[in-house]
Each structure stands twice: as C-alpha cells, then as structure tokens.
Amino acid sequence: MSSRVPRASGYFRTRYDGYLALTQTRLERVSLIVFLAALIVFPAVASAFYLDLVTQVFLASIGALSLMLLTGYAGQISLGHAGLLCAGAFTAGILAKEWDAPFWVTLPAATLSGALLGVIFGLPSLRLRGLYLAISTLALHFVVVYLGGEYETKRGFSTGITLDAPVIGGWTVYGGRVWYYILLAAAAATLLICLNLLRGRTGRAWRAICAHETVAEALGVNVAGHKLLAFVVSSALTALSGALFAYYRGFVSVEAFSLFLSIQYVAMIIIGGMGSLLGAILGAAFVTIFPYVIEAVMLMLPNAQSYAGVLFAVNYAAFGLVMVLFLLFEPLGLVGIWQRIQTYFLLWPFKHKPLSGGRR
Amino acid sequence: MQLLVNIIVLSSIYALIACGYVLIYRVSRVLNLAHGELMMLGAYLLLTTASLFNGNPWLAISAAVALSLAVGVMVYVFLMRKMTGEMVLAAVLATVALGILLRGVMVLVWSAQQQYPGQAMGFTSTALALPGGARISLFAAILVGVTALTYLALFVFLRFGRWGVRMRAAGQNPLLAAQRGINLHGVYALAWGLSTLTGSLAGMLIALDSGLTGSMAIIGLKAFPAALVGGLDSLIGALIGALIIGASEVLSIQYIDPLLSDVVPFLVLIAMLIARPWGLFGTREELDRV
Numbered sequence: 001m002s003s004r005v006p007r008a009s010g011y012f013r014t015r016y017d018g019y020l021a022l023t024q025t026r027l028e029r030v031s032l033i034v035f036l037a038a039l040i041v042f043p044a045v046a047s048a049f050y051l052d053l054v055t056q057v058f059l060a061s062i063g064a065l066s067l068m069l070l071t072g073y074a075g076q077i078s079l080g081h082a083g084l085l086c087a088g089a090f091t092a093g094i095l096a097k098e099w100d101a102p103f104w105v106t107l108p109a110a111t112l113s114g115a116l117l118g119v120i121f122g123l124p125s126l127r128l129r130g131l132y133l134a135i136s137t138l139a140l141h142f143v144v145v146y147l148g149g150e151y152e153t154k155r156g157f158s159t160g161i162t163l164d165a166p167v168i169g170g171w172t173v174y175g176g177r178v179w180y181y182i183l184l185a186a187a188a189a190t191l192l193i194c195l196n197l198l199r200g201r202t203g204r205a206w207r208a209i210c211a212h213e214t215v216a217e218a219l220g221v222n223v224a225g226h227k228l229l230a231f232v233v234s235s236a237l238t239a240l241s242g243a244l245f246a247y248y249r250g251f252v253s254v255e256a257f258s259l260f261l262s263i264q265y266v267a268m269i270i271i272g273g274m275g276s277l278l279g280a281i282l283g284a285a286f287v288t289i290f291p292y293v294i295e296a297v298m299l300m301l302p303n304a305q306s307y308a309g310v311l312f313a314v315n316y317a318a319f320g321l322v323m324v325l326f327l328l329f330e331p332l333g334l335v336g337i338w339q340r341i342q343t344y345f346l347l348w349p350f351k352h353k354p355l356s357g358g359r360r
Numbered sequence: 361m362q363l364l365v366n367i368i369v370l371s372s373i374y375a376l377i378a379c380g381y382v383l384i385y386r387v388s389r390v391l392n393l394a395h396g397e398l399m400m401l402g403a404y405l406l407l408t409t410a411s412l413f414n415g416n417p418w419l420a421i422s423a424a425v426a427l428s429l430a431v432g433v434m435v436y437v438f439l440m441r442k443m444t445g446e447m448v449l450a451a452v453l454a455t456v457a458l459g460i461l462l463r464g465v466m467v468l469v470w471s472a473q474q475q476y477p478g479q480a481m482g483f484t485s486t487a488l489a490l491p492g493g494a495r496i497s498l499f500a501a502i503l504v505g506v507t508a509l510t511y512l513a514l515f516v517f518l519r520f521g522r523w524g525v526r527m528r529a530a531g532q533n534p535l536l537a538a539q540r541g542i543n544l545h546g547v548y549a550l551a552w553g554l555s556t557l558t559g560s561l562a563g564m565l566i567a568l569d570s571g572l573t574g575s576m577a578i579i580g581l582k583a584f585p586a587a588l589v590g591g592l593d594s595l596i597g598a599l600i601g602a603l604i605i606g607a608s609e610v611l612s613i614q615y616i617d618p619l620l621s622d623v624v625p626f627l628v629l630i631a632m633l634i635a636r637p638w639g640l641f642g643t644r645e646e647l648d649r650v
Binding site for chain 2: 071077124127128130131132134135136138139140142143146149150153259260263266267270310312313314315316317318319320321323324327328331
C-alpha cells in the first residue's frame with residue numbers, strides 16, 4: 001500500500017515492522033494529526049450546509065471503502081452495492097419500527113444482515129468471474145430492493161419508513177454536529193479496519209486472488225474462503241453504512257436505493273483510483289460534492305430560474321460525462337493525478353525516473 | 361388465449377432488444393449496459409424525425425433507423441474504440457456511464473414528459489381480434505412481425521453475408537481475424553451500429569404502441585436476462601431466452617403478484633447463473649476468457 005508512494009531520499013526501511021507500521025515518517029504523523037484536528041474543529045466554524053455536506057462524505061466513504069476492499073483489492077466486481085445499503089437501512093428501519101429496537105441492537109443487526117447477504121452475494125463468485133459476477137450482483141440488487149418495496153406496500157408504509165432519533169442511555173442523538181462526530185468516528189473506524197485487514201495476511205491473500213486466482217491457489221491461499229470473506233466484510237460494512245444513513249436521514253424508502261446509487265459507488269472507486277484506500281475517500285468526496293458544484297454553477301448562469309427544472313438531468317449528464325472522461329483519460333483516478341504531482345516534485349528538475357538497470 | 365398473446369408480445373419485445381446485447385457480446389466480448397438508453401434514444405429520434413418530415417411517416421421511420429445506425433457507429437468510434445484492450449470492468453463501466461450521460465441529455469433535449477410519436481405521425485392504434493377471443497394491438501402485432509423478420513435477416517446475414525462471416529470470425533478469434541486482413545474496427549463498429557439499430561427498432565415500436573417516457577430504459581435492462589439465459593453469444597439462445605423470460609414474467613403477474621414483474625427476469629437470471637452460467641446455447645469456454 002505505501003510502497004507505491006514515491007519518497008524523497010533519506011528514508012529507508014531497515015526492519016520488517018517498517019512495512020507494517022501505519023505511518024512511516026514524522027511528516028506523515030504530523031500531517032495526520034493536523035488533519036484530524038482540522039476535522040474535529042470543523043463543526044465549530046462551518047455552516048449547517050457544509051456540515052451536512054461533509055457528513056455525507058463520511059457516510060459515502062464508509063460505503064466506498066468497503067467497495068474498494070471488494071473490487072479494488074480482492075478484484076471481485078459488484079454492481080449491487082445499493083442493494084446492500086438498502087438491506088442495512090431496512091433492517092434497522094424494520095427492527096426499530098416493528099419492535100422498537102434501540103440503536104445498539106439495530107446497528108449490529110444491520111451489520112449481521114449485511115454479512116449474511118454478503119455470503120449470498122459472494123456465493124456466485126465461487127463459480128463466476130468478471131462480467132458474470134457483476135451481473136449476478138446486479139440481479140441480487142434488484143431482488144433486495146424488491147423485497148424492501150414489498151415490505152413497504154404490505155405494511156402500508158408506501159412512502160417510506162420514518163425512524164425516530166436514536167436514544168443512547170437516555171440521551172437523544174440529535175443535531176448536525178452530533179451526527180458529524182458519530183459519522184466521523186464510524187468512517188475513521190472503517191478506514192482503520194480496512195487498513196488493518198489489508199496490511200495483514202488477509203489483505204495479501206486478497207491481492208493475490210486479484211492478481212491471479214490459480215497462482216494464489218497454488219501458493220496456498222484459500223481462494224474460496226477469502227473471496228467469501230471479502231464479500232462478507234464488505235457487505236457488513238456497507239449495511240452498517242446503510243443503517244447509519246437511515247438514522248441520519250430519519251427516513252427509509254426504496255426509492256433512495258436505485259441502480260444509480262450502485263453506479264455512483266462504483267464511480268467513486270473508479271474516479272478515486274482503483275486499489276487505493278485514499279482513492280476511495282477522494283472518490284467519495286468527489287461524487288458527493290459534485291452535484292452541489294453543478295448546482296452552484298447553474299445558479300451562477302444568467303436566467304438561473306429557468307434551469308431549475310432540468311437540474312437533475314444536467315446532473316445525470318455531467319456525472320456520466322465525468323465518468324467517461326476518467327475512464328478514458330485517467331484510469332488511475334484522482335490518486336493517479338496525485339501521484340503524478342508527487343513524482344514531479346520528487347524528480348524535479350528531471351522529468352522521468354531513471355531506467356531500472358542503469359546506474360543510479 | 362389472451363395470456364398466450366401477451367407472452368408472445370412481451371417475448372418478442374425482449375427478443376428484439378436482446379439480440380442487440382448478443383450481437384455486441386458475440387463480436388467484441390463487451391457487455392453493453394447502455395443498450396436500454398440507446399433504444400430509448402432511437403424512439404426519441406423517431407419523435408424528432410416525425411416532426412421534421414411532417415406527413416410522411418415512412419420517410420420519418422427510415423430516417424430514424426438510419427440515424428440510429430449512425431449513433432451506434434459513433435458510440436464505437438468515439439468511446440468504445442478507446443476501451444479495447446482495457447479491463448472488462450472498465451469497458452462495461454464505460455457503457456454504464458454512457459447510459460447515464462444519454463439519459464440526462466435525452467431529458468434535456470426532449471423533456472421528461474410522456475410523448476406519443478404515433479400521434480405525431482398520424483398513426484392510430486387499433487386492436488385486432490384474434491381467433492380464441494384474444495386481442496392484440498396493431499403495433500404489437502407489427503412488433504412480433506418485425507422481430508421475426510429481424511432474426512431471419514440476422515441469421516441470413518451472419519451465415520451468408522460477407523460482413524456477417526467477418527463478424528463471426530472476429531468474435532471467434534480477433535487476432536487470427538485481423539491476421540487474415542479483416543478490419544476489426546470496421547467489424548466492431550458495424551456490430552455496434554446493428555445492435556443500436558435493432559434496439560432502436562424495438563424502442564420505436566414500443567413508443568408507437570404505448571407512448572414514450574424516461575422509464576423505457578428499464579425495459580432494456582429487463583431484456584438483458586433474456587440474452588444471458590439463452591447464452592450471451594447465441595442468437596437462437598436470445599430468442600428462446602426471451603420466451604422463457606417473457607412467459608415467466610406474464611405468468612407470475614397473472615398468478616402471483618403484479619409487483620413481481622420487475623424482479624422475475626432477474627430471479628430467472630440468478631437461477632440460470634447458478635445452474636448454467638454460460639446459458640442454454642452459449643459456448644462454455646467463454647467463462648475462462650472473460
């Protein structure tokens with residue numbers, strides 16, 4: 001993970017713990033602390049709108065990180081991510097609505113249902129590869145969303161389920177700032193889980209499967225088990241993010257979990273950059289903020305009111321266009337751009353890395 | 361009897377759409393998830409040409425068909441050509457992105473309201489009575505006929521046509537085909553053009569029959585299981601798959617629950633993927649190639 005990042009001279013790993021450490025240099029530690037401090041201070045200075053925006057980025061990054069584990073590292077394509085979010089949101093919603101289950105029951109239950117669904121989503125992966133796997137997850141997405149819709153109509157919540165604000169120990173979780181910190185913690189925990197999984201044996205096994213299944217099997221990796229594990233971990237985290245989404249919005253409806261949402265999550269990891277956790281977060285931020293940027297630009301145009309009705313269409317078109325442009329011209333995504341900038345400054349005044357084999 | 365007619369009409373809709381998936385997959389091993397949107401685009405093109413050539417419906421239809429062929433070729437030249445040799449996921453996602461782009465552009469250009477190209481061209485839909493007390497609308501009957509003709513034409517073209525043989529060769533082994541002097545880009549572009557053309561035909565006929573809204577792309581997506589159940593690289597398979605999907609959808613609406621209509625195709629798809637992923641008539645070694 002970190003070995004790809006180019007470094008200036010003077011930093012050499014001399015022990016194996018260097019490979020396993022979360023942060024490598026003092027600069028990294030300092031910038032991490034500064035970044036965290038900025039995130040913690042942010043609600044004190046931001047307006048409600050920006051607070052909501054960043055909170056949405058946190059929510060999206062949980063989903064994007066878990067999809068990145070599955071697609072970016074384990075190499076299993078999934079187009080059914082919205083189905084898993086839907087499952088998590090509905091598990092939390094149904095438990096809270098039907099049995100008045102508290103927050104600390106619904107969240108683990110949603111995670112568990114995600115894990116179970118992960119097994120179901122993952123079972124086809126034992127036989128299918130590539131395209132066919134993507135299709136099977138796509139089909140499962142439709143099935144899960146149908147079940148959610150069926151519950152809504154059968155129980156008479158045809159517009160959706162409303163959720164009460166969760167109560168933890170007699171204290172009601174309410175307000176943008178509280179949710180900001182909860183979701184920040186959740187996103188940070190997800191990132192840590194992903195990092196820990198990836199720098200250990202499991203992550204190496206996933207990368208081996210992604211690179212070549214037969215070779216991985218020959219090297220003694222339990223391919224079937226690790227594929228299923230990737231699906232289970234990813235789905236459980238996604239369902240958790242779905243449940244958090246339901247509580248944050250206070251409302252669950254199948255309309256929110258269309259195929260477009262699945263595509264948005266896939267777009268996050270494509271735009272961010274495949275095979276990089278940083279990419280997942282960058283992509284989540286990009287895709288979440290993008291519609292608001294489009295809206296702001298549209299409002300700046302003359303005659304803004306007349307465009308209001310077609311805003312969603314402009315959003316669609318622009319989103320599709322950006323995705324096409326990234327696929328065509330920057331397949332490595334935002335991380336690729338970032339790495340190129342880093343390399344530029346590292347090598348300056350030279351343009352290219354010295355050819356390997358030549359004298360350094 | 362009415363049930364049977366419904367099954368046949370729905371199946372021929374699916375079959376006409378599914379052959380577009382099969383054509384592209386067979387030739388270039390790319391799955392075109394923008395097919396539903398391309399089909400919708402064809403219908404909207406008909407709307408435009410209908411108002412352009414007012415009072416001359418046949419000219420309007422042939423202009424729309426020609427335009428849709430051109431659209432398909434352009435999609436290949438400007439987008440998919442650059443994706444050749446990329447990861448499978450990248451090529452599929454490019455088509456997904458194209459679909460989203462098209463959907464937005466279509467709403468911008470033609471608005472999201474329901475429209476009736478049939479009225480714009482002065483056609484009126486009448487219901488025909490069939491023996492056995494069943495009824496079928498005129499356009500649905502035409503659709504069944506067009507589907508049969510399209511499949512017949514495709515069979516003849518792929519078996520005897522010069523370019524048809526080239527297409528099959530390119531699908532079997534692109535490298536060898538290129539070695540024998542077959543223009544791969546030309547063949548791929550032709551496949552995209554033909555696929556968009558058949559899809560657009562389906563889109564136009566559905567629009568003539570029941571109007572045109574932004575939700576038409578869903579039909580395109582629902583036709584995809586038909587292509588896969590039959591085997592993604594087999595035209596006969598697409599026909600049979602469409603029959604299976606159409607029948608199971610109509611029957612489950614009739615006897616179980618109308619809400620099921622959107623998922624039944626996908627349930628059949630999952631069952632097929634578990635039992636026989638390469639489809640009823642598909643070639644098996646394909647799975648390893650993907």
